[in-house]
Amino acid sequence: MSFIVFNGELSKRDTITVDIEDRGYQFGDGIYEVVRVYNGCLFTWKEHVERLYASAEKIRMTIPYTMEEMKVMMDKLIEKNQLIEGTIYLQLTRGIAPRNHAFPGSDVQAVLVAYTRLGERPVKLMEEGVDALIIEDKRWLHCDIKSLNLLGNVLAHQEALDAGCYEAILHRDGVITEGSHTNVSIVSDGTVYTHPANNLILNGISRRVMLKACESQSIPFKEEAFTVDQLMRADEVFITSTTLEITPVRRINGQPAGVEGQYPVIRQLQESFTAAIETECGSLR
Known part of the structure; x- marks a missing residue:
């Protein structure tokens, strides 16, 4: 059974569903990163997470976690899934709100999802x-x-x-x-x-x-x-x-x-x- 990070918590993958009013699903209103893992280690994590936050700023999205908190989450995900070599995909959408082109209010929090995938060097x-x-x-x-x-x-x-x-x-x-x-x-x-x-x-x-x-x-x-x-x-x-x-x-x-x-x-x-x-x-x- 694989685990994912969903809104800051480790969860079993088959217990999580996507809300039909998630703005990522309806508008593509979100950002993502793919990070390589070698020997259970996130390669160039600093560069990836800094680019993630830069992308968020450019689309006026607030990430509800610090970079340090994100690193802790990803390390726990790697450990829980016993990933030695592969990738982590992490995605943030602007959140869940009734469909409207305008941004939702500040009470709507970004949705974070991250999961691992096995993958050898090509x-x-x-x-x-x-x-x-x-x-x-x-x-x-x-x-x-x-x-x-x-x-x-x-x-x-x-x-x-x-x-x-x-x-x-x-x-x-x-x-x-x-x-x-x-x-x-x-x-x-x-x-x-x-x-x-x-x-x-x-x-x-x-x-x-x-x-x-x-x-x-x-x-x-x-x-x-x-x-x-x-x-x-x-x-x-x-x-x-x-x-x-x-x-x-x-x-x-x-x-x-x-x-x-x-x-x-x-x-x-x-x-x-x-x-x-x-x-x-x-x-x-």
């Missing part, structure tokens, strides 16, 4: 790479908020899957933004390029770990937008996310991305990423 994908499809970015202009409004991402990802690809790489007027559920970076002439962290992308936590890896490995990098043409001419292309860490892209629209199987800079970054995990969470098996 070693095969990180080694062999994945295929991607370029798709127009039709989403809203607040992609920096990790909100529950993911329909645009879902549609883009499904289009990629329908084409036999793993991920969709999105562009606005020919400028690459990010993936449907990842950040996208390229390597050209030894320099890593990734879209600047503005309202057009989510400032991914793994993206940040990757940039720190560039610094530690003395790999030049630029937080600078690049075009579809630059993407197709890049020496290496890779995606980053909480569950994928740093994963090469081997083909885009059916064409090789760089030289397939040759990822010298990506391999350096992967090694540094692994070192960051082990520094924070202990040795990986």
